[in-house]
Amino acid sequence: MREPELPDEEVASLTRAYLIRRTGQPYPRGLESRALGFVVSERRHSGLNWIIVSTAVTVIALGAIVVAFGLSHMAAPSPSHSAPVPTPQLSICTAGSVHATLTPPATSANGVIRYTTDGVLFTNISGSGCSLERPSLMQVTVPSEKLAIDNLAKVPPRTFIAPGAAVTLEFGSQVGCSTFQAPLVATSVTLTVPNLGTLSLTGLDLNLTCGPPIVLGMQPSPSAPPSTSPSLSTATRAPLCLASQIQVSYLMGASGAAAGNTSIVLGIRDGSARPCELRGWPIVQFVAGNGAALPTREMQTTSNFSLSTSLQTVILQTGTAPLQTTQPIGSAPLGSTQDQGYGFISIGSDDILLPCETAASVRVVLPGMSASIVVSLRVPMAFPAGQVVCSGGRIQVLPVHR
Amino acid sequence: VGLTISAVTIPALPEYRSEAGFEAMVLPEAERLYRLALAIVDDRADAEDVVQETLLSAWRRWPALSDYANHSAWLTRVCVNHSIRRRRQFRTRILGLGDREMLPRQPEPSPFEGRLLDVHRAYQHLSPPQRAMVTLHLRDGFTVNECAVLIGCRPGTARSHLGRAMVKLRKELGNA
Numbered sequence: 001m002r003e004p005e006l007p008d009e010e011v012a013s014l015t016r017a018y019l020i021r022r023t024g025q026p027y028p029r030g031l032e033s034r035a036l037g038f039v040v041s042e043r044r045h046s047g048l049n050w051i052i053v054s055t056a057v058t059v060i061a062l063g064a065i066v067v068a069f070g071l072s073h074m075a076a077p078s079p080s081h082s083a084p085v086p087t088p089q090l091s092i093c094t095a096g097s098v099h100a101t102l103t104p105p106a107t108s109a110n111g112v113i114r115y116t117t118d119g120v121l122f123t124n125i126s127g128s129g130c131s132l133e134r135p136s137l138m139q140v141t142v143p144s145e146k147l148a149i150d151n152l153a154k155v156p157p158r159t160f161i162a163p164g165a166a167v168t169l170e171f172g173s174q175v176g177c178s179t180f181q182a183p184l185v186a187t188s189v190t191l192t193v194p195n196l197g198t199l200s201l202t203g204l205d206l207n208l209t210c211g212p213p214i215v216l217g218m219q220p221s222p223s224a225p226p227s228t229s230p231s232l233s234t235a236t237r238a239p240l241c242l243a244s245q246i247q248v249s250y251l252m253g254a255s256g257a258a259a260g261n262t263s264i265v266l267g268i269r270d271g272s273a274r275p276c277e278l279r280g281w282p283i284v285q286f287v288a289g290n291g292a293a294l295p296t297r298e299m300q301t302t303s304n305f306s307l308s309t310s311l312q313t314v315i316l317q318t319g320t321a322p323l324q325t326t327q328p329i330g331s332a333p334l335g336s337t338q339d340q341g342y343g344f345i346s347i348g349s350d351d352i353l354l355p356c357e358t359a360a361s362v363r364v365v366l367p368g369m370s371a372s373i374v375v376s377l378r379v380p381m382a383f384p385a386g387q388v389v390c391s392g393g394r395i396q397v398l399p400v401h402r
Numbered sequence: 403v404g405l406t407i408s409a410v411t412i413p414a415l416p417e418y419r420s421e422a423g424f425e426a427m428v429l430p431e432a433e434r435l436y437r438l439a440l441a442i443v444d445d446r447a448d449a450e451d452v453v454q455e456t457l458l459s460a461w462r463r464w465p466a467l468s469d470y471a472n473h474s475a476w477l478t479r480v481c482v483n484h485s486i487r488r489r490r491q492f493r494t495r496i497l498g499l500g501d502r503e504m505l506p507r508q509p510e511p512s513p514f515e516g517r518l519l520d521v522h523r524a525y526q527h528l529s530p531p532q533r534a535m536v537t538l539h540l541r542d543g544f545t546v547n548e549c550a551v552l553i554g555c556r557p558g559t560a561r562s563h564l565g566r567a568m569v570k571l572r573k574e575l576g577n578a
Binding site for chain 1: 437440441518520521534537540544545570575576
């Protein structure tokens with residue numbers, strides 16, 4: 001009797017485990033430096049003749065200057081003790097000259113790698129420029145512990161801040177983990193800066209989705225405080241949305257399937273009396289009818305088969321009509337001016353690999369929030385059991401968009 | 403073919419074209435490229451060489467790059483091409499000899515370790531493009547269409563590479 005074939009999902013998961021084991025071998029440190037060293041030597045080699053000529057010219061010119069200088073001083077003897085040449089003293093930033101605050105959370109992208117970020121804004125409030133030294137210790141506080149940021153070497157040893165100017169020490173956590181993880185929210189950051197002391201800044205709201213945060217760099221910032229950032233005028237800004245003021249609904253009419261691809265669209269409405277804003281990617285987890293978590297492998301991207309969008313700030317307006325799951329295609333929301341004031345989440349999937357599962361609901365954590373919202377995917381008379389998700393739960397999630 | 407992984411636009415400013423821009427944007431990718439190359443060429447020394455070749459290629463073409471937003475995808479493609487080329491050279495050089503550092507040899511492997519050894523045996527029979535597809539799709543989570551862009555082939559060809567790889571893996575694992 002012929003043995004049953006191994007399911008694709010088992011083959012895929014074994015192969016994935018093998019590849020992770022195989023490619024988890026230690027990375028040879030300094031490999032990129034060796035490459036760059038080669039580049040530099042290649043460049044030096046090509047410019048060797050030029051260097052020889054320019055060196056010879058420089059030596060001759062210096063010799064001439066020395067001879068001329070000696071002749072001019074033979075007649076007039078130099079003073080017995082010459083005054084020391086003043087060297088410019090670069091002052092170090094101290095607690096009295098620099099003010100540190102937290103910047104609002106944001107999202108940045110470096111190619112396919114995306115980060116949810118926050119930052120410490122150092123503003124020079126003194127009348128003269130100073131150099132900010134690299135922090136010697138930096139930790140973020142999560143409910144259970146303090147997590148150290150261990151790549152502080154990425155920060156320059158000293159960063160000059162002009163009077164009235166500011167720099168931002170940006171740090172963050174990568175988003176787009178292949179597996180769902182309960183969001184861990186860092187609530188404060190502590191950093192020790194030489195000559196500045198230990199700063200403890202509370203009010204941080206940083207989602208750590210893929211492990212501890214890392215330092216992303218030191219960026220120059222506008223001298224004005226972040227609330228008047230020129231990139232986003234105060235007129236178009238709103239406070240971050242809270243889970244308690246948000247309503248999320250499955251929109252069957254806006255969802256669809258074609259050529260082996262499926263899309264699930266969720267609508268977001270502000271049910272409170274004040275507008276609020278959302279920016280970034282949601283974290284999604286499918287849930288079965290019995291409440292068990294289904295395999296969900298989220299890839300955060302800006303394009304799936306049904307829609308392309310970009311990372312944007314979405315302001316949810318008040319007074320919008322409640323969203324209807326069975327809203328007919330072509331009517332509001334989506335594709336209409338009446339859609340203004342709502343936000344949308346688009347989840348794309350393909351069915352390359354089995355198995356498929358039926359998700360009765362989806363648990364969503366919106367960007368900037370720690371609480372999740374459960375959205376039913378069941379539609380009476382159409383999809384009473386929920387929505388089918390294939391490819392072992394592999395999905396492409398777009399950022400919250402208008 | 404335009405890669406749709408990132409819609410963020412980064413204009414080709416002079417600071418991106420500079421050596422500092424190269425160091426800031428490319429060098430952090432070295433570790434990721436190494437792991438990708440290692441999955442395809444199956445040999446640590448060869449993977450290191452592939453990263454070197456990728457960085458050198460990137461260095462030479464960096465100032466002429468038109469889209470710095472998708473530099474990661476571009477680097478991935480360069481790395482996959484170098485890996486496939488090197489793997490083909492390797493196969494003609496030492497046919498059938500696997501990397502002895504593949505998995506730690508154990509006198510009595512556990513059932514799971516045994517299955518990984520089966521995967522390792524099956525993996526040896528995959529062609530370089532099939533390895534690239536399996537790595538990018540199964541390990542890194544790229545869609546088939548995105549893999550096609552990263553490898554530089556049509557989506558149908560990428561789907562075919564993946565399908566054949568799955569058939570080979572399933573066959574070897576089923577026979578084990």
